[in-house]
Amino acid sequence: MVDVRTPRSPDAAVVVLHGGARRRERAVVSPTQLSVVRMIPVARSIGRAGGRRLAVVRLLNSYRGWDDERTPLDDATWAVDQLRERYGDVPVALVGHSLGGRAALLAAAHDAVRTVVALNPWVYPSDGVPLPGRRVLFVHGDADRVAPIGRARAVAERLSGSADVRFEVVPDGKHAMLRHGRVFERAASDFVVETLLDAPADETSAGGAVGGDV
Numbered sequence: 001m002v003d004v005r006t007p008r009s010p011d012a013a014v015v016v017l018h019g020g021a022r023r024r025e026r027a028v029v030s031p032t033q034l035s036v037v038r039m040i041p042v043a044r045s046i047g048r049a050g051g052r053r054l055a056v057v058r059l060l061n062s063y064r065g066w067d068d069e070r071t072p073l074d075d076a077t078w079a080v081d082q083l084r085e086r087y088g089d090v091p092v093a094l095v096g097h098s099l100g101g102r103a104a105l106l107a108a109a110h111d112a113v114r115t116v117v118a119l120n121p122w123v124y125p126s127d128g129v130p131l132p133g134r135r136v137l138f139v140h141g142d143a144d145r146v147a148p149i150g151r152a153r154a155v156a157e158r159l160s161g162s163a164d165v166r167f168e169v170v171p172d173g174k175h176a177m178l179r180h181g182r183v184f185e186r187a188a189s190d191f192v193v194e195t196l197l198d199a200p201a202d203e204t205s206a207g208g209a210v211g212g213d214v
Contacts (some may be wrong), residue, residue, distance in 0.1 A: 001079055002031075004056040005047035012091045012114075012196040013055040013083045016043040017076055019098025019122065020061075031060060038177060039097060042119070042185050046095065049189035053197055055087060072103035080110050091115070093192045097177065098122045098147060105155065108134055115195040117188045120175050122147040125154040131163040135195040138166070139187045141173020141180065166191075 004016070020035030039058060047056040061075045080092050093115035096104035101121025108116045109129050116136045138156050140149045149169070156167045168187055170180050177184045 001082060002058040002060065004043045004058055005050065005054060007052045007055055010050075010055040010087055010090060011053040012050075012093065013087055014043075014046055014050070014057070014093045014095060014192055014196075015076065015079045015083065016046070016056065016058045017072065017094060017096030017100030017103050018059070018061065019096070019100045028062075034176075035098065036060065039100070041181060042095065042097070042188055045185040045189040046192050049193045050197065054193070055083070055090075057083065072099055073106045076100075076103045076107035077110055080107065080112050084112055091196055093117065093196050095119070095188050095192065096121065098175065101147075102127060105136070105159070108136070115192055117191055118152070119177060119184050119188065120144050120147050120173070121152055121155070123151050123155050125151045128155045128158040130161075131159055134163040135191075136163050136165045137168065137187065137191045139168045139170060139184055141170040141175065141177070143172050144175045146175035 016039050018036045018039045020033060043056055043058050059075060059079045061072050062070050076094060083092060091114040092112045094104035094107055094113055095117040097119040099122050101118035102123045104116050105118055108131050114134060116134060118138050120140055136159055138152050140152050142149055156165050159165050170183050173180045
């Protein structure tokens with residue numbers, strides 16, 4: 001894990017999960033690959049919004065892509081356990097892009113997780129586990145040609161039977177979140193602060209921040 005914000009006694013914690021398809025057999029994740037770098041501004045935005053009340057980490061998966069041996073879901077669950085050991089019984093948010101969004105949605109069954117943000121998640125329409133008591137936000141560009149928005153809508157509809165689910169569409173938003181990056185970042189940070197800290201983002205960050213950005 002890469003620390004983004006490390007207050008001494010946070011009220012909640014966030015794990016930011018990257019995407020990235022598998023390029024070759026069992027390829028190790030590089031901290032400089034685009035799918036990883038893409039999540040740095042997302043993590044920074046959440047850290048600024050949460051100020052002293054929110055611990056934020058970025059997770060580097062064990063391997064690229066998703067296979068049957070160790071998946072991003074395993075890595076996400078491990079990260080939540082690590083935060084619980086570090087900070088105790090604080091509520092956790094999972095924020096993921098692409099395959100990281102899928103991992104976030106599936107790992108949200110962990111009893112420490114209260115909030116999920118899936119940014120252009122790459123999912124199967126059949127994905128989804130019951131998530132009672134969770135707050136879930138999908139943010140999806142309608143010009144995404146990698147992760148079809150229809151699949152995400154199907155999963156959101158399924159999850160709405162057990163969780164509080166919102167679905168926001170970014171007009172002309174593409175999979176990489178580059179052209180409308182700040183829209184995705186702001187949506188994620190506002191939702192995390194609202195649901196984990198019960199406070200508007202501007203109010204929470206007014207007291208300043210502890211720890212450094214990556």
